[in-house]
Amino acid sequence: MIRTAQVGASERSVRVMLYSHDTFGLGHLRRSRALASALTASDPSASAIILTGSPVAGRFTFPERVDHVRLPGVTKLPDGSYVSQTLGLDIDETTALRSGLIQTAVEQYDPDLLVVDKEPTGFRGELLPTLEWMAKRKSARCVLGLRDVLDEPAVLAAEWERKGAVDATERFYDEIWVYGPRSVYDPTQGLPLSDDTRKRIHWTGYLRREVTDAAETPDVPYVLITPGGGGDGQAMVSLVLEAYETDPTLTPHAVLVYGPFLSGDVRDAFDARVAKLNGRVTALGFDARIEALFAGAEGVISMGGYNTFCEVLSFDKRAVIVPRTVPRLEQWIRASRAEELGLVRMLDEKRDGMNPQTMVKFIRALPSQQKPSQAGADGLLDGLDVVVDRATALMAAR
The missing domain is CATH 3.40.50.2000 (Glycogen Phosphorylase B;)
Structure with a gap:
């Protein structure tokens, strides 16, 4: 104290x-x-x-x-x-x-x-x-x-x-x-x-991290899609939407949180694509209470930022990390090391390919992943x- x-x-x-x-x-x-x-x-x-x-x-x-x-x-x-x-x-x-x-x-x-x-x-x-x-x-x-x-x-x-x-x-x-x-x-x-x-x-x-502010969450199973602040998350968001567009049977539904810095024409274009998916993907702009959405999710697809990674571990969520590699290798280093430890899976562009079929495969495999706690995450927090x-x-x- x-x-x-x-x-x-x-x-x-x-x-x-x-x-x-x-x-x-x-x-x-x-x-x-x-x-x-x-x-x-x-x-x-x-x-x-x-x-x-x-x-x-x-x-x-x-x-x-x-x-x-x-x-x-x-x-x-x-x-x-x-x-x-x-x-x-x-x-x-x-x-x-x-x-x-x-x-x-x-x-x-x-x-x-x-x-x-x-x-x-x-x-x-x-x-x-x-x-x-x-x-x-x-x-x-x-x-x-x-x-x-x-x-x-x-x-x-x-x-x-x-x-x-x-x-x-x-x-x-x-x-x-x-x-x-x-x-x-x-x-x-x-x-x-x-x-x-x-x-x-x-x-x-x-x-x-903990849920500090209550927020409404979907009453059906969902995967949380978050690019963090969103300013550099266009490629990841587009890839997830392509996955749901490519495979009409892909489940569970997705909750996409754009982040405050993904806006303007780019967001308008994404919203138009979401609207055509008949409710299989729900999009939100920015929610400062995202911890509640983490807590209720079946799994997480995200970039590899520090705070998102802490939330994946804290709420013990099966996760696929899609790290950026420019302008820094920070997210790739974190995600690759976490994958080595069994905490998450990483979708690596050079190894796995950034295509919708790969994303479909990763989303479908989420339920069979081990949770971070099974790899000792509790001792890291x-x-x-x-x-x-x-x-x-x-x-x-x-």
Whole structure:
């Protein structure tokens, strides 16, 4: 349990701040929300603020004593560059604005613990002024949180060198929390971290998920189809629809959740195809209560994002993972390792072929798959408990 922080001779409630840059997708925000929920639940007086650039942060519910600050959003273009979403500022001006807002929030909230998701220096280095300021004051503990897989080692090493991320990790962070088991994968392999920094790495295990908000679910058996945020899920969604179009006898029915970033003409075209399937596939736009849909599903077809994988394990669902391979190999590495361990099946484009007949075969085989629990998944899901223990120890030693 987190304990109240000592301030001179008095006490005050613990304050936790979590930073997730969220330039694209939902992963960083959803991971931060799960962490904030666990940390505040462990102490009825603790509070947490999430700093996020997610454009859909306002569509999520947050637990009591957890709030969020929305940073100005940015959009990643196909060439890898970024632009401001709405403000008419160039990217340098937008980054400077975000950086100032972050530092002001930290100065005013005065957290006891700052948990930074994935990017040691923040988006385009926006965290560095705040980290320098905090290091001089020595007022809070800083933790870098990493998902179980980041990218292939050589690519990750080049990226971290370009961003100055290794130096920032060495200088500013008291601990590194890897939100996965070391037995599955080491996301820091290939990074030139010092021995002293590596001693500060703690593998927490995966972050268990629960149904936090009730939602209506179909009263017939269904397979849940989810591309996560949906921004890069067009190919997977199209392939599933092709499977149901190709085989009129394919069961069970499917519930397709597009995600908030699959929209416009692309979604309209998918909706037209769904309408022709006579109710065998039901499509939803975005549901922040997707945990309830996971819990009720017969099986899952998804991409290989971190949060979706945690939900597959947490709700013990037979799953077929269709990982993306660009711009990162993260999802493919996670899915292939999980398949080796017997936790899921992976549909690999080079090995299996991305065609509707293959997808039909995988969906039909779902009932005969073993559940993740049969491969020992329950022993991999201690992440939130370990995070609470580490946070308590860090702040007690301040």
